[in-house]
Amino acid sequence: MPKRPGSELASRPLHFIWIADCSGSMSVDGKIQSLNTAIREALPHMRAVADENPNAEVLVRAVAFASSAHWHVSQPLRVADFQWTDLQTEGLTAMGEALNLVAQQLRMPPMTDRALPPVLVLISDGQPTDDFAAGLDALMREPWGKKAVRVAIAIGEDADHEPLQRFIGHPELQPLQANNPEALVRHIKWVSTAVLKSASSPASQAAGLPAGLNVPIPTPTAGPSSAADVW
Amino acid sequence: MHQLLTLGSQLPTAAGPCTIERFLGGGGQGEVYQVSVASQPPSALKWYFPQQATADQRQALQTLIRKGPPGPGFLWPLELIEAPQTPGFGYLMPLREPRFHGIVDLMKRRIEPDFRALTLAGLHLSQAFLALHAKGLCYRDISFGNVFLDPDSGAIAICDNDNVTIDGSDPGGILGTPRFIAPEVVRGEARPGTQTDLFSLAVLLFYLFHIHHPLEGRQEAEIKCFDLPAMTRLYGTDPCFIFDPADDRNRPVPGLHDNAIAHWGIYPEFLREHFTRGFTSGLRDPQARIRESEWRLALARLLDGIHYCGQCGAENFHDPAAGSAGTCWSCGQPLRLPWRLRLADALGGAPSRYPVLLNHDTRLYAHHLDPDRRYDFVTPLAEVNRHPSDPNRWGLKNLGPDKWVITGADGQLRDVEPGRSAGLVSGLRIDFGPLRGVLEG
Numbered sequence: 122m123p124k125r126p127g128s129e130l131a132s133r134p135l136h137f138i139w140i141a142d143c144s145g146s147m148s149v150d151g152k153i154q155s156l157n158t159a160i161r162e163a164l165p166h167m168r169a170v171a172d173e174n175p176n177a178e179v180l181v182r183a184v185a186f187a188s189s190a191h192w193h194v195s196q197p198l199r200v201a202d203f204q205w206t207d208l209q210t211e212g213l214t215a216m217g218e219a220l221n222l223v224a225q226q227l228r229m230p231p232m233t234d235r236a237l238p239p240v241l242v243l244i245s246d247g248q249p250t251d252d253f254a255a256g257l258d259a260l261m262r263e264p265w266g267k268k269a270v271r272v273a274i275a276i277g278e279d280a281d282h283e284p285l286q287r288f289i290g291h292p293e294l295q296p297l298q299a300n301n302p303e304a305l306v307r308h309i310k311w312v313s314t315a316v317l318k319s320a321s322s323p324a325s326q327a328a329g330l331p332a333g334l335n336v337p338i339p340t341p342t343a344g345p346s347s348a349a350d351v352w
Numbered sequence: 353m354h355q356l357l358t359l360g361s362q363l364p365t366a367a368g369p370c371t372i373e374r375f376l377g378g379g380g381q382g383e384v385y386q387v388s389v390a391s392q393p394p395s396a397l398k399w400y401f402p403q404q405a406t407a408d409q410r411q412a413l414q415t416l417i418r419k420g421p422p423g424p425g426f427l428w429p430l431e432l433i434e435a436p437q438t439p440g441f442g443y444l445m446p447l448r449e450p451r452f453h454g455i456v457d458l459m460k461r462r463i464e465p466d467f468r469a470l471t472l473a474g475l476h477l478s479q480a481f482l483a484l485h486a487k488g489l490c491y492r493d494i495s496f497g498n499v500f501l502d503p504d505s506g507a508i509a510i511c512d513n514d515n516v517t518i519d520g521s522d523p524g525g526i527l528g529t530p531r532f533i534a535p536e537v538v539r540g541e542a543r544p545g546t547q548t549d550l551f552s553l554a555v556l557l558f559y560l561f562h563i564h565h566p567l568e569g570r571q572e573a574e575i576k577c578f579d580l581p582a583m584t585r586l587y588g589t590d591p592c593f594i595f596d597p598a599d600d601r602n603r604p605v606p607g608l609h610d611n612a613i614a615h616w617g618i619y620p621e622f623l624r625e626h627f628t629r630g631f632t633s634g635l636r637d638p639q640a641r642i643r644e645s646e647w648r649l650a651l652a653r654l655l656d657g658i659h660y661c662g663q664c665g666a667e668n669f670h671d672p673a674a675g676s677a678g679t680c681w682s683c684g685q686p687l688r689l690p691w692r693l694r695l696a697d698a699l700g701g702a703p704s705r706y707p708v709l710l711n712h713d714t715r716l717y718a719h720h721l722d723p724d725r726r727y728d729f730v731t732p733l734a735e736v737n738r739h740p741s742d743p744n745r746w747g748l749k750n751l752g753p754d755k756w757v758i759t760g761a762d763g764q765l766r767d768v769e770p771g772r773s774a775g776l777v778s779g780l781r782i783d784f785g786p787l788r789g790v791l792e793g
């Protein structure tokens with residue numbers, strides 16, 4: 122017999138989507154291995170954040186892009202059930218197509234009409250080889266794409282910041298630069314904890330936001346990123 | 353994962369060197385470790401990150417340590433700790449025992465306290481913040497993350513007391529946690545202080561009793577993307593109580609806000625009136641908010657009104673304003689009230705409108721029988737029991753040190769010595785010493 126009526130606190134879905142570059146250059150210097158490791162490292166922390174948040178039901182997916190883009194994890198899974206399968210590298214950088222795939226899933230339906238802002242994390246070490254602008258347009262035409270918290274991580278010195286910056290779409294937020302595995306681990310952990318937290322429960326309600334931001338983004342902790350960093 | 357202190361190392365304290373035993377967790381400001389001095393029971397040590405170990409923070413801590421804990425239930429800073437070879441500083445506080453669980457566990461139904469424990473937790477919270485405010489301090493971040501409860505006993509533990517400040521001193525620090533911040537702070541018109549603490553406390557109590565937020569009704573349902581502008585409107589610029597009797601535009605929506613609907617009706621009118629006042633006039637006028645002493649009184653009455661359904665055993669709340677006993681929220685069967693004791697509100701006062709329901713397991717505490725010891729729920733002075741040879745006869749046993757004098761229907765006076773019991777009969781008058789009561793059944 123239940124002691125008290127009702128059930129658990131009503132929550133909203135929070136879609137979190139990794140969009141990861143798996144082009145050939147990611148196989149150089151063990152970058153893809155580092156990315157796989159960084160995401161695995163971040164998962165328990167992500168679970169802890171989700172576990173302590175009664176207002177959000179965090180659902181995770183992943184898109185991988187190389188010569189074409191595909192859903193690496195297609196079903197939105199609760200963080201508790203989310204397992205990371207290693208990404209494999211091959212070919213080119215179909216970043217535009219990746220954004221297109223995401224755009225299709227942010228359409229209503231399949232998206233529900235009530236949710237928390239989705240979190241989209243774009244990770245790349247190079248530059249798009251397909252029609253990036255068309256993919257970004259498709260994404261930004263979707264209301265959920267526009268409302269999404271968009272974060273980008275640039276891996277290594279060769280990463281082209283320009284498309285990443287356009288993806289973020291806000292002058293005050295820049296791509297996070299990861300020049301070594303430690304920085305990558307730190308950035309991945311930051312997006313899967315601090316950004317996740319602020320997307321569901323913005324911490325400074327009255328503190329005023331830079332114009333155009335609908336979710337406050339905490340500043341990532343600065344780390345060593347010197348010229349000596351190598352991949 | 354921790355980085356500030358080395359496990360096994362020692363730091364000097366007033367009682368001798370303490371050993372860093374275990375990393376407990378990291379937060380925005382620092383890291384918390386379990387430490388102990390020699391063979392004493394362990395305590396908790398919070399050590400600040402270098403950028404948080406400011407002179408202001410140090411000063412604030414010293415003030416808090418000097419003032420001392422406002423009451424039980426606070427994991428209060430007890431001693432400032434510094435060491436020549438370790439940068440920064442920290443403070444010692446009591447260790448939170450494992451029996452305490454976060455409110456998130458309650459929201460996710462990972463713990464399931466009964467209504468008695470939940471009501472006691474609300475009462476202890478009200479009492480704790482009353483004591484804090486009475487010391488001229490304010491908390492500024494009453495929310496899920498900082499309050500812990502023991503689901504069995506209703507005991508509470510309030511953490512993160514290093515952000516407590518003197519009301520009005522306004523060092524420009526934290527604004528609080530979304531959904532708990534008072535509307536005038538959300539709008540940027542006020543800074544957190546005692547009056548905004550009262551709002552946050554009311555939100556927390558509503559969450560405790562409804563597993564739902566008091567402002568999340570149709571307006572929330574109509575929001576598609578629940579982002580910061582949406583939250584600012586809902587909790588700041590256009591807040592509306594979901595059960596506002598004068599404004600029905602934000603009623604809970606079935607299917608989305610079922611917890612609010614399932615809980616609201618089971619509480620007595622006097623409790624609903626408190627929430628209504630707190631989230632209607634109290635929403636707009638900080639001076640109109642429910643004071644902790646009002647919550648404390650209402651929750652003590654709520655506790656006294658708990659009784660069990662004879663069919664399914666579920667706890668129900670007696671509503672003195674209702675004409676009948678009503679039906680059970682759980683099984684829907686009509687309820688039958690147990691014996692009710694109406695105690696005088698004060699020495700020589702009239703019998704209270706809010707009776708104590710005498711269940712098979714009810715105990716009366718100093719709170720009930722001694723006006724000088726209101727809210728003492730530690731010392732039992734009476735308990736309901738059964739006649740040793742006839743389980744159909746109920747009695748009230750004197751657990752206190754003083755005799756009672758009872759007056760039966762025949763007008764005869766009898767003494768009830770400590771350890772003895774008075775048989776329950778309708779109309780029985782009991783003179784407990786400081787207070788009198790009359791039995792209804």
Ligand SMILES: Nc1ncnc2c1ncn2[C@@H]1O[C@H](COP(=O)(O)OP(=O)(O)O)[C@@H](O)[C@H]1O
Pocket residue numbers: 376377378379380381382383384396427445446447448511512
């Ligand atoms: N007195 C205590 N006993 C046990 N654990 C504690 C105690 N105080 C804090 N903690 C734990 O330490 C961690 C960080 O503490 P917190 O007060 O949240 O830090 P911050 O204020 O820096 O965010 C949390 O996991 C918290 O549960």
